[in-house]
Amino acid sequence: MQLHEVEGLLAGMFVLKPTVYADQRGFFFESWNKREFSQLTRVDLDFVQDNTSSSSCDVLRGLHYQVVRPQGKLVSAARGAIYDVAVDLRRSSPTFGKWFGIELSDENMLQLWIPPGFAHGYIVRSSVAHVNYKTTEYYAPEHERCISWADPSLDILWGQQRPPILSEKDRTGTSFDQAELYK
Numbered sequence: 001m002q003l004h005e006v007e008g009l010l011a012g013m014f015v016l017k018p019t020v021y022a023d024q025r026g027f028f029f030e031s032w033n034k035r036e037f038s039q040l041t042r043v044d045l046d047f048v049q050d051n052t053s054s055s056s057c058d059v060l061r062g063l064h065y066q067v068v069r070p071q072g073k074l075v076s077a078a079r080g081a082i083y084d085v086a087v088d089l090r091r092s093s094p095t096f097g098k099w100f101g102i103e104l105s106d107e108n109m110l111q112l113w114i115p116p117g118f119a120h121g122y123i124v125r126s127s128v129a130h131v132n133y134k135t136t137e138y139y140a141p142e143h144e145r146c147i148s149w150a151d152p153s154l155d156i157l158w159g160q161q162r163p164p165i166l167s168e169k170d171r172t173g174t175s176f177d178q179a180e181l182y183k
């Protein structure tokens, strides 16, 4: 695993590139190694939940965040390609209110670490995408909130070719102005 240099990362974010061992059978990589992550980033993490979702092209999920128990997320695409986006909701952060986006795919195998205090979402760019993410807090539906992916003040460039496919919840996200911010 190594740190992958990317421009525009927001405070506390990291992009990691796993070391991939390929042979005639296929490939192998460690998708999570607590000790190595900690040595590279100086951040100690204890994940409590692993999530997997499958979505078709043009599906957009987000922008989601959890109040009371904010979740840090380590996100990657095991199949296909997504454009992954996170918005900094921490008032005291030097990158408060900014968004960052990166393509995560089964080709680049990149992993994005999003610390607690961000809203998160992604749009699917391939015909199907399987997204995996680890979280530092359990899912708590009563604490889940959603900011509109299309909020004009955020002006996120999703690069969508067609109108995205959204859940009912994601169609009715709040504006960034109404978001419940973190300290």
Ligand SMILES: Cc1cn([C@H]2C[C@H](O)[C@@H](COP(=O)(O)OP(=O)(O)O[C@H]3O[C@@H](C)C(=O)[C@@H](O)[C@H]3O)O2)c(=O)[nH]c1=O
Pocket (backbone or CB within 6 Å): 051, 053, 061, 062, 064, 065, 120, 121, 122, 139, 167
């Ligand atoms: C997120 C989540 C959902 N669920 C259930 C609730 C619901 O019935 C079904 C689908 O949930 P959602 O529509 O919220 O799934 P989804 O829109 O994929 O929500 C996810 O979006 C991305 C962008 C994130 O960052 C995640 O933290 C999460 O909010 O799965 C769980 O049981 N545990 C979970 O951790």
